[in-house]
Amino acid sequence: MRTFHCWGxxxxxxxxxxxxxxxxxxxxxxxxxxxxxxxxxxxERSEAYLDPGTGSFVFQMIIASIIGGLYTIKTYWxxxxxxxxxxxxx
Amino acid sequence: xxxAQKSSFRDPCGFLLRHEDILYREILSKGxxxxxxxxxxxxxxxxxxxxxxxxxxxxxxxxxVSPDHFKTIKxxxxxxxxxxxxxxxxxxxxAALLTLKITTTSLDHGMILKDASAYNVQFHHGxxxxxxxxxxxxxKEGAIWPAYRQFxxxxxxxxxxMSKCDVRLSGLLSNNIDGIPxxxxxxxxxxxxxxxxxxxxxxxxxxxxxRKYADKNDLPDIKKNNVSNKSLRGLLDSLETAINKLNWKxxxxxxxxxxxxxxxxxxALAEKRKAVQLFIDxxxxxxxxxxxxxxxxxxLVAAQTGANVISFxxxxxxxxxxxxxxxxxxxxxxxxxxxxxxxxxTNIGWALQERNSLIKRxxxxxxxxxALIHHLAISNNVPLxxxxxxLQQIAKMIIxxxxxxxxxxxxxxxxxxxxxxxxxxQKCFEEAFSQCFKIVARQQLNESNRSIYLMEAIQ
Numbered sequence: 147m148r149t150f151h152c153w154g155x156x157x158x159x160x161x162x163x164x165x166x167x168x169x170x171x172x173x174x175x176x177x178x179x180x181x182x183x184x185x186x187x188x189x190e191r192s193e194a195y196l197d198p199g200t201g202s203f204v205f206q207m208i209i210a211s212i213i214g215g216l217y218t219i220k221t222y223w224x225x226x227x228x229x230x231x232x233x234x235x236x
Numbered sequence: 237x238x239x240a241q242k243s244s245f246r247d248p249c250g251f252l253l254r255h256e257d258i259l260y261r262e263i264l265s266k267g268x269x270x271x272x273x274x275x276x277x278x279x280x281x282x283x284x285x286x287x288x289x290x291x292x293x294x295x296x297x298x299x300x301v302s303p304d305h306f307k308t309i310k311x312x313x314x315x316x317x318x319x320x321x322x323x324x325x326x327x328x329x330x331a332a333l334l335t336l337k338i339t340t341t342s343l344d345h346g347m348i349l350k351d352a353s354a355y356n357v358q359f360h361h362g363x364x365x366x367x368x369x370x371x372x373x374x375x376k377e378g379a380i381w382p383a384y385r386q387f388x389x390x391x392x393x394x395x396x397x398m399s400k401c402d403v404r405l406s407g408l409l410s411n412n413i414d415g416i417p418x419x420x421x422x423x424x425x426x427x428x429x430x431x432x433x434x435x436x437x438x439x440x441x442x443x444x445x446x447r448k449y450a451d452k453n454d455l456p457d458i459k460k461n462n463v464s465n466k467s468l469r470g471l472l473d474s475l476e477t478a479i480n481k482l483n484w485k486x487x488x489x490x491x492x493x494x495x496x497x498x499x500x501x502x503x504a505l506a507e508k509r510k511a512v513q514l515f516i517d518x519x520x521x522x523x524x525x526x527x528x529x530x531x532x533x534x535x536l537v538a539a540q541t542g543a544n545v546i547s548f549x550x551x552x553x554x555x556x557x558x559x560x561x562x563x564x565x566x567x568x569x570x571x572x573x574x575x576x577x578x579x580x581x582t583n584i585g586w587a588l589q590e591r592n593s594l595i596k597r598x599x600x601x602x603x604x605x606x607a608l609i610h611h612l613a614i615s616n617n618v619p620l621x622x623x624x625x626x627l628q629q630i631a632k633m634i635i636x637x638x639x640x641x642x643x644x645x646x647x648x649x650x651x652x653x654x655x656x657x658x659x660x661x662q663k664c665f666e667e668a669f670s671q672c673f674k675i676v677a678r679q680q681l682n683e684s685n686r687s688i689y690l691m692e693a694i695q
Contacts, residue, residue: 201446202385207463209437213474214467
């Protein structure tokens with residue numbers, strides 16, 4: 147029989163895997179994920195007034211390659227769609 | 237006398253100036269290479285032919301030029317300068333899309349926009365047009381887009397706030413002359429915008445990055461350009477997608493259904509239209525301002541004379557509807573703008589000289605002040621003489637409608653408040669306005685207790 151370690155006070159106790167426990171685990175996971183994301187994303191009040199330009203500059207360099215990649219895929223995808231549309235017309 | 241315009245003083249490549257009331261742009265030697273490239277690369281022709289960039293002609297300067305003068309150009313002058321905080325949602329959106337389109341077209345010709353200020357766009361013949369000839373610079377393969385931050389602050393952040401929070405947040409643009417700070421936008425935007433990839437990236441993460449590097453000394457090597465042309469086009473495409481996804485529909489705003497809720501019979505409305513038409517024809521105006529224009533019923537009457545009509549209203553919904561209607565019908569001489577007459581646009585920017593107040597952009601040849609006086613005098617407690625003094629500053633002639641206390645619209649305003657307006661009578665109205673205006677004509681409307689006046693400002 148599979149067993150799960152429980153979280154919190156009873157972590158040394160072994161208990162049976164139940165749906166409610168799994169749901170708890172999921173909720174915990176999402177809460178932690180949310181908090182991590184929120185901390186990462188929401189800017190603290192802010193020294194950005196000092197020089198927001200540098201952060202923008204660096205940010206653009208970082209995202210450009212990702213966006214460039216997505217753009218390439220998008221362009222290919224459009225060409226594929228065009229090709230099939232042409233085929234249909236013909 | 238040569239008078240440099242404060243709207244362009246930041247640019248080391250050149251500046252705007254006014255000489256004998258004509259607008260010129262002096263290009264300095266620093267701006268020469270980029271200007272020559274713009275003219276020889278066919279980019280200028282391509283943009284002017286598609287009505288995206290304002291045309292100009294090179295002239296011999298009729299004034300003393302600066303020591304490092306290169307050329308003087310005379311740009312086609314826009315009839316009325318408006319500002320982003322006076323635009324409706326779709327106007328700002330169209331201006332954003334134009335800026336992106338110009339950047340992409342520039343890339344095709346080996347150039348790029350070095351700034352993306354919303355103040356570089358104006359409305360001309362019903363469409364947005366780019367007015368800064370010196371914003372174009374040589375594009376070197378691998379370079380980043382220097383205007384990315386400005387585009388996000390001037391266009392994406394205000395549009396996102398208008399679309400996702402409240403359309404009235406466009407007012408933040410008048411407090412933040414270089415666009416809405418991204419950390420502020422990120423704080424104000426609702427949580428669900430984190431799930432929108434474009435806004436997550438260009439606003440939330442962008443703001444985060446700004447904060448991270450604001451006070452850092454150990455910066456990455458930012459002089460090393462390493463953004464490929466394809467990536468740059470990807471960035472522009474991503475911004476265009478972000479802008480296109482944002483929308484706002486004027487439902488249930490304050491005035492946008494006002495015409496359905498007035499006390500005019502069809503006859504009285506037709507008569508009012510006829511009276512306004514007749515008075516406008518008497519004046520031969522080139523520029524007409526319609527104050528409290530709503531969705532523009534009487535602006536259209538004014539536009540039929542061929543004059544340029546600027547239609548102001550306090551309600552973003554009414555301005556949006558008016559703009560969309562004018563755009564759809566291809567009306568070229570009506571410009572709807574947002575304006576709160578109880579607190580009109582003031583001079584803002586460096587030394588309060590960068591962007592002009594409403595008064596400074598006047599006076600108009602004619603101001604239409606129809607069904608408005610009761611809102612100013614009763615809703616906002618402005619004495620009639622003060623209304624007259626203000627109108628005298630912004631118009632040479634006015635066509636004004638007096639709405640008496642017996643009118644159902646005024647009764648409605650007074651229904652929930654004490655009547656502290658014993659002087660709000662037609663007689664007092666005429667007396668007050670006679671101090672600032674000469675009454676040229678007056679017409680009582682049949683089937684209505686309202687009157688329309690044509691008045692000329694006393695200089």
